Amino acid sequence: MQLLNLIRSRFTPVLSQWVTDPVALQTTLDRIVASREVALADYQANVAMPLQKVVGKPPMEIAQTILNEVKIDDLCSEVSIAGAGYVNLRLSNAYLAKQLDMAFQSENLGVEGAANPKTYVIDFSSPNVAKPMHVGHIRSTVIGDAISKVLKFLGHTVITDNHIGDWGTQFGMIIYGYKYFRNEEAFAKAQVAELGRLYRVVQRIIGYQSTVSGLAEQEKKLILAEQKVALLEAKQSEAASDKKIAKELKSAQNAVKEQSQAILKSKETIAAVESDTAFKKLCDEHCNLESRVLKETSKLHHGDKENLALWESFLPFCKEEIHGIYKRLNVQFDHEYGESFYHEMLPAVVEDLLSRSLAEPSEGAICVFLEGYEAPMIVQKQDGAFLYSTTDIATAMFREREFGPDASLYVVDHRQSEHFQKLFAVLEKIGLTHTHFKHVSFGTVMGNDGKPFKTRAGDNIGLESMLDEAIARAWEVVCDPERLKKARQELSEEDKREIANIVGIGAIKYADLCHNRTSDYVFDMDKMVALDGNTAAYIQYSYARTRSILQRAVGEGYVNADWGQQPILIDHVAERTLALQILRFEDTLAASMTEYLPNGVTEYLFDLARCFSSFFDQCSVLNAESLEQKQSRLKLTVLAGRILKQGLELLGIETVERM
RNA sequence: GCCCUCGUAGCUCAGUUGGAUAGAGCAACGGAUUUCUAAUCCGUAGGUCCAAGGUUCGAAUCCUUGCGGGGGUGCCA
Incomplete structure (x- = not known):
């Protein structure tokens, strides 16, 4: 059900008498929106005010003409x-009821799908293999998966590709590690x-060695910073009111403060290693490990037989x-062309750029x-090696x-935005102008302290x-015995395990998706599994309640052969609020995808769940006055439940029948 | 230095791309229950939308400046 498009199409003939340019007409039509103030209207046309200059009449007069002619x-x-010339629309209950019936009968909930389906390639998750996955990977995976599913549901062709890092330095690291540190028994x-x-x-050895070698540099920087402070303090005592100096001083x-802290931390790291004599011995035996690792990587890239075989x-x-992790997260990809897949194409990419004078030596x-x-x-380093930019072009x-594809989406961290701007500029020069390239960036997951989410020791938090x-x-x-008793739910151990699994994973995904993807957000496990408020569990719970009602209704015999025919x-x-929300499903999905913002979908589902809860509270299904009303309310309940389930599914979140 | 981003209720965050009186969740306070699952519902309180100018019929949203955070910035990805 594309309500907005339908309403807008009714305004098109009226508005075209003033606006003839198709683009301008579309922007005018886009001003017809769902009303923010439910008490005033369902939909509102904010068109009369901006048209006053075009038409040369006061907005109220224009609004009146629209009212007369639409x-x-x-x-x-x-x-x-x-107000100032808003045209307010209230949909009739009869129309709502008719549309609900259509949605109810339809297998895909009345979703019509995009008028012009497109082909999307979506690049997401893209972890470096051989490195443990951590919190940082969750956003790309969860957001990319949700976007893929919603676009597909709207009728687009979607190709998902997990561009895994399977060719980088981390292989030099494990190859080196395998050669010198392996425990044969453990490996077997x-x-x-x-x-x-x-x-x-x-990694730990390299970390130690670079800390040691970096310490002198850090101390030098500290002295420089201290000198700068002294200089500025002197300057400030001469010109106390100079704001610029005050700012620089600060x-x-x-x-100075930062540098001192960094030095302190370095010294701690060093002390920790040096107290571990066995490990310290390893560090001494494998000096300059970073360059040794680079050598192993380079050998791999140049086709060294031993390293290639190990890889x-x-x-x-x-x-x-x-x-294993994707299985737990229930995420699938169409393709998994890793970096290594492109390795052999890279020399040709650089040659091509050179031959067309797009690239030059520098x-x-x-x-x-x-x-x-x-x-x-940079597409090729001094030492001849290629970079991720080269691979990205290939x-x-x-x-x-x-x-x-018509569009190619990269669901990647916002810190890489400059890289993608450059990449897209290069791709345009190359002539890939048919495809719309888009960096779907996202913010950082923060800890309670407002800094990137890490353990106390400063390590990344493992995803598993x-x-x-x-x-x-x-x-x-969820499985608190008190609660289950109160909710009168008797669950087997296996039921409980399944529910905890689905609710737990859902909590993590939902917490991520419900924030605007461009924002940083604070990771708060307590809140996301607290199970009240704007959480997956609240929505999953609402769904379970719809199922419970259906089950009871079946038991009481309302669900006879033709109950679905009951209008x-x-x-x-x-009932009306719930009905309207149900019918806004497709519009919301489509709107969320114009800028690929999954939080539009979570917000919709949370609202729908709340509409249902309110309906649940005020409109009893099983105790309704007549059979007609019971069946009608049951249809609303079932339809709401189907949309909740479908909506969560589009976000990669599963549901349970009872909880 | 340059570039990008953010600043909204006590806290965590939305804000339909410039629309009516700025919203939710949590926390606080008050009410509803021998329940179609109270993990609920209904209500109250809480705001200088960082500041100052500007554009506009209309600004949290666009422009300028300032303040304060975060990120990036020639051979990692």
Whole structure:
């Protein structure tokens, strides 16, 4: 049901008498929107005010003309003018009831789908394999999955590609680790775990070594910063009122503070390693490990037989690990072309750029210079190695050949926005102008302290342990014996496990999706599994209640052969509010996708669940006055439930029949 | 230095791309229950939308400046 499009189409003939340009007409039509103030109208046309200059008449007069000429009586029970010239629409209950019946009969809930379906390639999740996945990966995975599902549901062709990092330095690290640190027995028993351990050992040694070598630099910086403070203090005593100096002084003082803290932290790290004599010995034996690792990576990239064989043998284990996580998250991809897939195409990409004079050598590297950017995009390093930019270009070209998409979305962290701006500029120069490239960026997950979410020690938080904790918390709250007793739910251990799992994972996903994706948000496990307020559980619970009513209604015999034919009756205000919300499903999905914002969908579902709760409270189904009313209310209940379930499914969140 | 972003209720966040009296959740307070699952519903209180100018019939939203945070910034991804 595309209500907005229908209403707008009724205004088109009236508005075209003043606005002839199709683009201007569309922007005018876009001013017909769902009303923010429910008490005033269902929909409102904010068109008369901006038209006053075009038409040369006062807004009230224009509104009156619209009122007289618009043919919309079959949809509306009331059309009126209010305020500065708003045209307010109230849909008739009869029309709402008719549409609800259609949605009820329809398998896909009356969703018509996009008038012009498009082909999308969506690049999301994209973790580096062989590195443990952490909180940072959740956003891309969950947001990308939701966007893919909604677009597909709206009738678009969607191709999802997990552009995994399977060719980078982390393989140099585990290859080196395997060669020098492996525990044969552990590897035979659990390859994935042992590879993870090797990765962490190498990373820790490199971390220690770079801390040691960086300490002198840090101390030098501290002295410089202190000197700057002294200088500025002297200046300030001469000119106390100079704001610029005061500001510089403040930032210099901050720099001193930051630098001292950083030095303190470095010293702690060093002390920790040095108290661990066995580990310290490893660090000494493998000096300059970072460059040794780079050498291993480089050998791999140049086709060294031993390293290539190791890479090939490790890769399945690494993939197995991430597939395990996707299975828990219930996320699937159409493709998983990793970086390694493009490796052989990279020299040709650079040659092509050079031959078309789009790229040029600079300081020993091959660069594409772009207008408006100080730094060029480097496509080949001094040492001849390629970079992620090169791979990204090759990837876009491959996708163009393979899928020819109308739009290509990259669901990636906002910190990479400049990279994507440059990438898209290069792609345009290359001639990939058919596709609309879009960086669907998102903000950072923060801890309670307002800093990026980390453990106390400063490590990233592992994704698996986070999921485990969410499920455990969900169990505590949902399967609390007191609550189950009060709700009169008797659940088997297996039921409880399933519910805790679905509620826990749903909580994590929903908490992420319900924030505007461009914002940073504070990760708060207590809140997301608290199960009241704007959470997945509240919506899942509402769904379970719809199922419970249906089950009882079946038991009491309202669901006979032709109950579905009983027309929906709208008498109570709670019925009407619920009805209208149900019919806004498709409009909301479509609107959420113009800027790919899944929080539009969560907000809708939360509102729908609240409309249902209010209806549940005020309009009893089983105790309604007549059989007709019972069946009508049951239809509303079932329809609301189907939309809640479908909506959550589009967000990658499952439902349970009882909770 | 340059570029990008953010600043909304005590807290966490929305705000339909410039529309009517700025909204939700949590927390606080008051009411409803021998329940079609109270994980609920109904209500009250809570605001200098960072500040100052400007554009407009109309600004939290657009422009300028300032203040305060976060991020990026030539060989990681």
